[in-house]
Amino acid sequence: MLATDEQDLKATYAHELESGAIKAKARVAESLYRKATGEGREAVSSDFLAEDQGALEGDLHP
Numbered sequence: 001m002l003a004t005d006e007q008d009l010k011a012t013y014a015h016e017l018e019s020g021a022i023k024a025k026a027r028v029a030e031s032l033y034r035k036a037t038g039e040g041r042e043a044v045s046s047d048f049l050a051e052d053q054g055a056l057e058g059d060l061h062p
Helices: 006-012 014-036 047-051 053-060
Strands: none
Touching: 006 014
16 A cells, blocks of 8 residues: 555646546557558457547547
């Protein structure tokens, strides 16, 4: 167990918490692009982005 509180963690890692979802979605989008252009080796489902499209747009335009 960590000997720190939630506020300290949020203050210390604010940037990571704010940008983490955007970075993850960008990686999924990159994988989908590679798959569509024949560069990808494994199958990637577009369901992830389709289900979360509203959140993605909200993340990009706060």
